[in-house]
């Protein structure tokens with residue numbers, strides 16, 4: 001009976017999305033893989049500017065829950081932090097994709113991430129009928145972090161430690177809190193702001209925060225939504241599925257570069273620490289989350305062993 005209801009629900013949604021019978025069949029065969037499982041979705045700041053895409057994302061999250069999947073959203077907001085910093089005339093810079101975060105910057109990062117953006121996403125999901133609850137890593141010690149000591153090889157070949165200020169590296173996640181919320185059909189929406197052991201506030205890269213949450217929950221999938229098609233090979237063709245070992249080779253061989261490196265590293269770490277699969281997904285594609293989870297082709301690159 002339940003399966004029939006789910007079939008009807010999925011078919012109805014599928015028709016709304018104009019997909020065919022064979023595609024519904026394909027979706028249902030993937031459905032069994034994720035029903036009852038936890039899926040952590042990282043929603044990046046770049047993906048949020050398009051209002052229609054944001055609504056599509058919220059619809060996907062609500063539908064996932066209706067299908068019996070337990071979704072957790074971890075969001076970013078880098079461009080939005082940059083906008084407010086520039087309005088406040090505070091200059092900002094990055095080292096390997098991480099913002100150098102002094103005391104004034106972490107204050108702005110917390111305002112933007114835990115304030116405006118967190119509530120925007122929770123409201124968008126609620127508007128589609130979900131029970132979203134916005135939290136930051138500072139609520140009930142959801143994410144406890146330590147100052148990140150970033151090592152980088154200098155021009156002379158020596159390893160140097162770079163002080164990024166109040167940038168945190170997650171050390172623990174209060175998974176029990178998230179499990180309790182998920183058990184009440186609440187969709188947690190998590191801002192990547194963490195608490196330090198001495199009460200400090202740390203800003204955490206949102207991909208890293210999502211990876212830590214996915215690992216703590218033993219999620220079946222970590223989806224990292226971004227604004228590129230996925231991981232490309234040397235001939236610029238999309239790689240639909242790769243292993244952690246081949247991901248490491250792609251980085252070592254210089255085929256994967258720039259901002260994709262930390263994303264791919266997050267995916268590899270998650271898979272090596274109990275997450276069944278981590279995908280780098282093209283968030284610009286409408287209903288990318290559903291496509292990645294419920295279609296053979298997916299909507300990006302899946303890293304799994």
Ligand code: X2W
Nearest residue numbers: 044045076077078098099205206
């Ligand atoms: C990030 C947090 C937000 C983030 C920042 O300040 O931009 C650090 O870099 P996106 O949208 O996923 O880039 N924190 C330490 O990661 O957002």
